Amino acid sequence: MTSTRFTAACVQMRSGRDVLKNRDDAVALVREAASQGAHFAQTPEMTSLVCRDRAELFDKVGPEAQDPVLAALREVARERGIVIQIGSIAVKEGDKVANRAFLIGKDGEVIASYDKIHLYDVDLPNGESWRESATYTGGSWAVAAETPWGYLGMTICYDVRFAALYKALAENGASFLSAPAAFTKQTGEAHWHVLHRARAIETGSFMISAAQGGLHEDGRETFGHSVIIDPWGWVLAEGGTDPGVFLAEIDTGVVAEVRGRIPTLKNARPFKVEVIPTIETDQAARA
Numbered sequence: 001m002t003s004t005r006f007t008a009a010c011v012q013m014r015s016g017r018d019v020l021k022n023r024d025d026a027v028a029l030v031r032e033a034a035s036q037g038a039h040f041a042q043t044p045e046m047t048s049l050v051c052r053d054r055a056e057l058f059d060k061v062g063p064e065a066q067d068p069v070l071a072a073l074r075e076v077a078r079e080r081g082i083v084i085q086i087g088s089i090a091v092k093e094g095d096k097v098a099n100r101a102f103l104i105g106k107d108g109e110v111i112a113s114y115d116k117i118h119l120y121d122v123d124l125p126n127g128e129s130w131r132e133s134a135t136y137t138g139g140s141w142a143v144a145a146e147t148p149w150g151y152l153g154m155t156i157c158y159d160v161r162f163a164a165l166y167k168a169l170a171e172n173g174a175s176f177l178s179a180p181a182a183f184t185k186q187t188g189e190a191h192w193h194v195l196h197r198a199r200a201i202e203t204g205s206f207m208i209s210a211a212q213g214g215l216h217e218d219g220r221e222t223f224g225h226s227v228i229i230d231p232w233g234w235v236l237a238e239g240g241t242d243p244g245v246f247l248a249e250i251d252t253g254v255v256a257e258v259r260g261r262i263p264t265l266k267n268a269r270p271f272k273v274e275v276i277p278t279i280e281t282d283q284a285a286r287a
Contacts, residue, residue: 008250015049017049042087045157057097075108101114142155149250150175180209196209205231209227
């Protein structure tokens with residue numbers, strides 16, 4: 001019989017440009033989470049390397065089978081008997097890189113992987129400009145993976161702005177969702193909490209999202225505030241900007257209760273959009 005109760009840990013990091021140091025930091029923090037009673041530990045997006053320089057990034061990453069962070073965290077999962085979600089690592093895919101998440105079972109075997117679907121191509125008001133599509137290749141499949149406590153919907157960072165993805169994951173059986181991230185400080189201050197609470201509330205799901213936080217070696221500043229949110233939208237655990245471990249008790253058994261109370265997934269109906277122009281607009285279009 002599947003258990004519904006477990007202790008989840010967000011492992012907050014400040015990854016830099018040294019893959020092996022990042023590996024060691026991740027291993028130490030996941031072990032700390034396990035020593036505090038975590039059954040499930042999640043690291044942030046780009047656990048292995050935070051580096052804006054494309055040439056340097058390509059020089060330091062390799063294929064999945066050779067990634068030292070994946071290998072090390074598989075060993076920790078076996079050693080401590082916990083489930084680990086690597087928020088993501090950079091994996092070389094031809095002339096681009098995949099931003100890939102992994103779910104690792106208690107036996108150290110990879111249960112599932114997920115490539116970030118939505119790429120962060122934006123221009124921010126403070127002058128920051130990001131073009132992930134120049135370096136990364138986007139995924140095509142949403143992933144809901146089985147765990148001992150129910151199905152986990154795997155997403156990454158910018159995905160959290162696309163509500164339809166989370167609705168689809170919940171409709172396909174996910175009772176807890178994740179968006180491990182390296183959110184910029186500017187967008188995080190404005191949007192991080194409201195987006196995560198909205199995704200939890202509208203799907204009646206737990207949200208578990210570990211984050212990068214603070215000023216990184218490559219000059220970027222990330223928001224941090226790793227967060228665990230319940231299906232009613234309450235924040236159960238939250239970090240600040242420094243690396244650390246943040247835990248909360250989860251009971252996926254309450255998901256059915258919350259979804260029954262406010263059945264938005266069940267009550268959703270298909271619809272069409274009718275666009276009605278003003279007379280002036282219509283006349284201009286005909287001219």
